[in-house]
Amino acid sequence: MLNRIDEEITFRKLEILLAFMESGNLARAAERLGISAVSVHRALHSLETGTRCSLFRLEGRNLQPNDAAHALADVAREVLQAMSHGIRVTREIAGYAADRIRIGSLYSLTSVTVPAIIMGLRLRKPDIQTELVLGSNSELLRKLREGIVDAAVMGLPEGAGDIESQLLFEDDIFFAAPAQSTYAQQADVDLSACTDERFVSLNEGYVTHDRFIDAFRVAGFDPNVVMRTNDIFSLMNLVSGGIGCTLLPGRIRSVLPRNVCLVPLQPRFQMRQKISVMFLRTRERDPNLLSLLAACRSHAADLQG
Template sequence: MADDRANQVTFDDLEVFLVFAKTEHFGQAAAELGVSVPTVQRSVRALERKLGVGLIEQAGRRVRLRHSGQVLAREAHGVLRARADAVDTTLAEAGAPQRVLRVAHTYSLGLGFVPAVLAELLQGLPGLRFRCWQGSATSVVSTLLRGDADVAFTSVAPTEPDMVVDPLFTESLLLAVPADDPLAGRDAVELAGVRDRPFVAMEPGSSSRTHLVNACARAGFVPRIAVEGNDLFLVESMVGAGLGVSVVPAGMNDHRHPRVARLPIAEPGSASRTVFLAYPGGGAVHPSVLELARIARRRGRERG
């Protein structure tokens, strides 16, 4: 019986369902697929009939995945990833151009570390192409878990059992202040000294926000968040305009902001974060991912 059901489910069924599962919104799924909303609705309902299992449910005005839908989305990622890997490996062995490697990374890592890793990888695999996407650490992990990235460089370690997670290096967190701030000329600062200042922070739920709040907690205070942003470059722009101070990773030193100074934090056991490389480990891992991991681990040791 189970085999009969499996034979009825097509790759197209799974692909449409995964697009819907990303947002649990028929309109957004239809826009991404370039079809009508009824088409997506019919596809999901048809998939439920083929499986004989409810995948979605009404929750007030919105539709959400049932537990069975979440399970299918997770497993479907693996199925479609395995299909892509099989095709890519076969084409590569036949001498066809290499696949597109999809890389997700946090903002600060896109300044120096990730480009250096990709440049070295390209030297050994000149036919390889990249599609890069940057965001907060939590959104980078979500992108990886949805199957929209092949590898992720992030400061949040995924906990799913089929993920390979390699710690690469640990870096300090720095206090960012306006370049003309009285603190800017110091060699180091204590966070307690800015406890009464307004702070600029990433949006709630981001790992950078958590690092900032935890660093301030170790210094004995709760920061007063005056401005929130959705990327670190925006956060630093707000700092440079004098709207507050912030806590940022040392990787931001890979570029110079003319209106921002970044200072080491002097408290004992001052704040730091660990950077990880993560990628799905279930089934066959594409050789380009394994080579990228090797390069990233070596460069991480050198940087750490």
């Protein structure tokens, strides 16, 4: 059990102690704090009462700190810094915004969606600083729950009761193949006829990987995956280089390599992704997140219009 701290020792008195130690005398400390020199002297004497030891000595008319005062000042500086940080974190959790926001995103959303959302956010909060954190769906969900990111733009997870979400758009999944392949000439692709094809894929944890697995489950076979990667741009380049075919969301169409084409899947193999902005339900009153949510709704409306 911690020893009880005397009620004479307060954060305000520790601030006065630091002001006195840094300024060197009562008058300058009082001027810095906007109080009287008498109030400074009274607070310092009160700290001696609270610590039950001498902190200062008189040299003429000047008050001089002793070693004990320096030790208390060192601790006071750490305590006040820790408390300041704690109050900031508490205010953020309680819904009072900081001056920055950390947004998590899938790699595939960084070409159009995320820049549009950030621009919309800055129109509403011009002074906010934005930090972008990239990762897989599973990584972003973990970082959201651990407080590493404030919000995440990603595929909507199932059964996440602690998460608030705003749907941005739904995205169809396509068969991606080199433009010179026979698939490029087809109106749609029968996935069940691709048992001899080589494929490349994202690693587990990405929403596109999940739809890849779902589509081949419908097709009734395990694809021959010759290579896996951790980002969708590398995946597109593997298709471009002829390493294998894959399944890709339609949103990356504008950044596809020129020799890669997207071909619709036959209706029974078609898959969709729901892309949403998400944040913890406990943060639903945070002004930064409310502004982000407004920007996302505006972007979603633009897409539908």
